[in-house]
Amino acid sequence: MREVRLGRTDLMVSEVGFGGIPIQRLSEDEAIRVVRRSIELGVTMIDTANGYGTSEERIGRAIAGRREGLILATKSPARDGQRFRQNLETSFERLCVEHIDLFQFHNVATEEAYQQIQVPGGPLDIAREAKASNRIGHIGVSSHSPELSLEMVKSGNFETLMFPFNFVTDEAVERLLPACRENDVGFIAMKPLGGGVLENATLVFKYLRQFPDIVSIPGIETIGEIEEIVSIMEGPGELTPEERAEMERIRRDMGTRFCRRCGYCEPCPQGIDISVMMHLRSFAKRFSAEMIFGEWGRRVVDRVEQCADCGECEDKCPYALPIREVIAENVVWYEQEMAKHTGS
Numbered sequence: 637m638r639e640v641r642l643g644r645t646d647l648m649v650s651e652v653g654f655g656g657i658p659i660q661r662l663s664e665d666e667a668i669r670v671v672r673r674s675i676e677l678g679v680t681m682i683d684t685a686n687g688y689g690t691s692e693e694r695i696g697r698a699i700a701g702r703r704e705g706l707i708l709a710t711k712s713p714a715r716d717g718q719r720f721r722q723n724l725e726t727s728f729e730r731l732c733v734e735h736i737d738l739f740q741f742h743n744v745a746t747e748e749a750y751q752q753i754q755v756p757g758g759p760l761d762i763a764r765e766a767k768a769s770n771r772i773g774h775i776g777v778s779s780h781s782p783e784l785s786l787e788m789v790k791s792g793n794f795e796t797l798m799f800p801f802n803f804v805t806d807e808a809v810e811r812l813l814p815a816c817r818e819n820d821v822g823f824i825a826m827k828p829l830g831g832g833v834l835e836n837a838t839l840v841f842k843y844l845r846q847f848p849d850i851v852s853i854p855g856i857e858t859i860g861e862i863e864e865i866v867s868i869m870e871g872p873g874e875l876t877p878e879e880r881a882e883m884e885r886i887r888r889d890m891g892t893r894f895c896r897r898c899g900y901c902e903p904c905p906q907g908i909d910i911s912v913m914m915h916l917r918s919f920a921k922r923f924s925a926e927m928i929f930g931e932w933g934r935r936v937v938d939r940v941e942q943c944a945d946c947g948e949c950e951d952k953c954p955y956a957l958p959i960r961e962v963i964a965e966n967v968v969w970y971e972q973e974m975a976k977h978t979g980s
Contacts, residue, residue, distance in 0.1 A: 654671065808823070
């Protein structure tokens with residue numbers, strides 16, 4: 637697989653990395669098989685996080701005896717020094733390594749969070765100490781906020797940025813990618829498949845191949861998924877007119893209300909499952925009618941009646957989506973489809 641220089645880290649990594657969220661849903665043996673098969677196919681960058689359940693431990697077991705040539709990346713959500721140090725040590729223990737190539741500040745989405753990690757003696761200082769002692773190689777950050785990401789890229793504090801990027805969530809193209817290039821910050825594309833909403837992997841990865849200096853980190857759950865992605869990356873790179881037309885159709889259908897499923901709108905004070913309600917129509921395409929229009933779906937939709945119209949979800953959304961409006965429309969849609977399903 638082609639390698640990409642990850643900004644001023646000078647790390648050379650596979651253009652597709654391994655996203656470690658989904659393997660926590662597998663049995664341990666299957667998770668290890670998926671990681672190892674990815675490595676066999678040429679994936680050299682493996683990304684996980686302290687908060688991804690069993691992901692770090694499973695990756696640690698999978699790479700035992702296979703560490704050479706791999707670039708390990710993980711993250712901490714801590715905003716205070718003590719917890720950050722604990723997270724750092726936990727990651728070393730779980731991954732069973734003495735050196736982590738890239739340690740990232742997880743989900744820095746607000747100015748308040750950014751200031752918290754910069755306090756004297758706080759997380760950023762501890763990360764720098766770990767880098768100076770060669771326990772970690774480089775310092776990065778992940779975020780869903782375009783404006784804050786621009787600020788952090790220009791700050792000199794971080795060598796890499798992880799940010800959502802695909803042919804629908806393409807906000808990074810105009811300013812963020814150029815800023816990363818100008819400041820020699822490595823760009824890591826999270827959610828290339830839109831959190832599972834974009835189902836045509838060929839379109840997704842042929843689009844991303846137009847940006848030869850980025851690394852994408854799809855979440856991998858099955859061997860078939862990584863085999864398909866690697867096959868696409870090794871195949872013809874140019875998008876056909878038909879593929880471009882299909883991409884435009886998808887963009888048009890999703891409109892400007894595409895929820896990235898980042899989860900920052902949650903939890904709802906009234907217990908509404910915001911993420912599911914925002915993606916209800918997509919769920920209906922991918923899951924059985926018995927599930928969507930049965931007890932589970934009815935319970936999720938009925939909970940919307942508890943909405944207090946407080947707007948807290950919209951205040952927290954980094955993309956300023958009209959969440960209440962979209963959910964209300966999805967409730968109407970659901971009732972109409974329910975009537976069709978039951979024949980009433």
